[in-house]
Amino acid sequence: MKxxxxxxxxxxxxxxxxxxxxxxxxxLPDRMRRFAATAARMEKLTDGHPLEAWLRFLAxxxxxxxxxxxxxxxxxTPGAEIVARAVEARLPPLAADGHPxxxxxxxxxxxLMAEIESSDLPPPAMAAIEQLREMDDPGxxxxxxxxxxxxLAAADTAAAVYIAAAxxxxxxxxxxxxVAADLRLLEERALCPCCGSPSVAGxxxxxxxxxxTRFLVCSLCSTAWNHVRASCITCGGTRKLQVQAxxxxxxxxxxxxxxxxxxxxxxxxxxxxxxxxxxxxxxxSLGLDLLVAEAGFARHAPNPFLLVGDTADIx
Numbered sequence: 001m002k003x004x005x006x007x008x009x010x011x012x013x014x015x016x017x018x019x020x021x022x023x024x025x026x027x028l029p030d031r032m033r034r035f036a037a038t039a040a041r042m043e044k045l046t047d048g049h050p051l052e053a054w055l056r057f058l059a060x061x062x063x064x065x066x067x068x069x070x071x072x073x074x075x076x077t078p079g080a081e082i083v084a085r086a087v088e089a090r091l092p093p094l095a096a097d098g099h100p101x102x103x104x105x106x107x108x109x110x111x112l113m114a115e116i117e118s119s120d121l122p123p124p125a126m127a128a129i130e131q132l133r134e135m136d137d138p139g140x141x142x143x144x145x146x147x148x149x150x151x152l153a154a155a156d157t158a159a160a161v162y163i164a165a166a167x168x169x170x171x172x173x174x175x176x177x178x179v180a181a182d183l184r185l186l187e188e189r190a191l192c193p194c195c196g197s198p199s200v201a202g203x204x205x206x207x208x209x210x211x212x213t214r215f216l217v218c219s220l221c222s223t224a225w226n227h228v229r230a231s232c233i234t235c236g237g238t239r240k241l242q243v244q245a246x247x248x249x250x251x252x253x254x255x256x257x258x259x260x261x262x263x264x265x266x267x268x269x270x271x272x273x274x275x276x277x278x279x280x281x282x283x284x285s286l287g288l289d290l291l292v293a294e295a296g297f298a299r300h301a302p303n304p305f306l307l308v309g310d311t312a313d314i315x
Contacts (some may be wrong), residue, residue, distance in 0.1 A: 022299070023210040026183050026193055029222035031073065031176040035066035041280035049284060055145050057125065058283060060306060061165050064115035068108045068169045075104030075174040080182070092196035093288055094174055099195070101170065105144075111168035116162070118207070126301055129156035138235040147304075164304040171195055171213035171221035185225060185304055190233040190300070198301030199265070200277040202227065206270035214267070217278040219304055234300045235261035241266065246288055252276060253285040255292045279303070290306050 013131040015122030017146040038063035045056045066075070078086075078093050091298055093099075113129045121129075135143070144167060146152050147160050175194045183193050191198060199216035203224065206212075216233065233256075245251055252272040257264040266285070268276045282303050289299060289306075 023205075023213040023215075023226045024180070024210070025185055025226045026180045027215065027224040028178060028180050028194075029172050029176050029224075031069045031173045032084055034172055034222050035062050035069055038062040038277050038279045039066060040282070041275060044275075045280060045284040047250065051284075051286065055190035055284060057119075057121070058075070059280075060116055060119040060121075061112075061161070064112045065165055065169050067115045068112050069173055072104070072111050073109055073173050074102065074104035074108035074170050075177060076100070076104065077174045077177040079237075083178065083182055087182065090184070090187050092096075092186065092192060092194055093178065093183070094171060094195040094221060096171070096195045096197050101141070101144070103137065105166055105170040106140055108169050109140065109162060112166050113162055114171070125161075128162065131159045132162060161305065168220060168304070175218075175221040175223050179210055189236075190216070191222050192216075192221060193222045194218065194223040197221065199233070200301075200303050201266040201268050201282045202233070203276070203278055204267055204269045204271070206274065209220070211271075231264050232256075232258035232261060232263070234258060234263040237261065245293070246261070246291065253281055253288060255288055255297075257292060257295075257297050262297055263300045264292050265300045 038039045039059050042055055042059035042062055046052045047058065049055055076094075076099065078099075083093040086095075109132070113132065117126075117129065132140070140163070143152075143156060143160060143163050146156070147163050147167070152160050171194075178194060185193050186196070195218060197218050197220040200219035202214045202216050204212060204214055210230075214227050214229045216227045217224045227233060230241060233242060235258060237258055237260035242257050242259070243254050244257055245254040250272055252269055253276075254269070255264045256267050266282055266288070268278060268281055270276055283305060286306075293299070
């Protein structure tokens with residue numbers, strides 16, 4: 001099946017003869033573990049890192065996300081009929097740019113800010129929290145829409161860190177309540193089958209029924225979905241792909257660059273470290289992004305915290 005071909009009606013359309021096992025096409029997130037795992041990994045990566053203060057701040061956000069996801073657990077999961085209609089129309093049932101968000105995400109945002117305040121925050125981070133507390137619900141919705149559409153004003157980028165974190169919780173909890181067997185991969189394979197967002201990174205597995213499989217991990221709802229290796233996730237090209245890493249690095253995080261569309265995406269290898277986390281290790285490997293960008297490649301889609309955050313504000 002070609003990279004942007006029609007999604008299969010069945011769960012998997014790959015080899016089915018004896019002795020060949022196919023990977024699950026879609027893996028839904030576990031709201032009880034997703035943010036705790038990122039926080040733990042982020043904290044492990046901070047010591048001695050050039051961006052230690054920034055990573056510690058993001059670890060605190062992940063801990064707050066875990067508290068919201070496992071207590072309040074805001075969600076807006078659509079009913080079975082709505083999911084079925086969306087899947088039949090080849091659309092993500094939780095489409096980030098069209099899903100009618102339940103007001104519960106506002107409460108999730110407020111709880112997240114209350115949790116994060118227990119951390120030692122720098123003045124710009126506290127000012128952003130106060131900015132959000134002064135907003136009414138329609139104002140929060142407008143800011144959320146602007147974030148999801150990539151249309152943030154410069155004055156709102158600091159506050160949008162918390163908006164991004166709250167929306168990640170809302171969409172992750174919502175996705176966790178879907179049924180993977182009810183879903184299909186999208187025609188545009190680079191987009192999440194649950195919410196239609198791009199991936200934050202690709203995870204190359206080292207365990208399971210098909211070690212070496214690439215799963216793209218959604219930047220918004222944390223869903224993972226299978227994507228064939230040796231195929232550019234941006235243009236589907238195969239002729240000018242290269243996997244590159246920083247010289248002397250242990251090979252945990254690499255960049256897959258495409259000489260056809262001049263984009264790149266991150267690859268994280270479990271065989272090097274089973275605790276690798278798509279969000280934490282992506283943020284901690286910002287140096288690789290800078291080097292690849294200097295070589296003339298554009299990232300296929302930004303990490304939400306790189307999109308809205310400013311590392312200069314966390315000293």
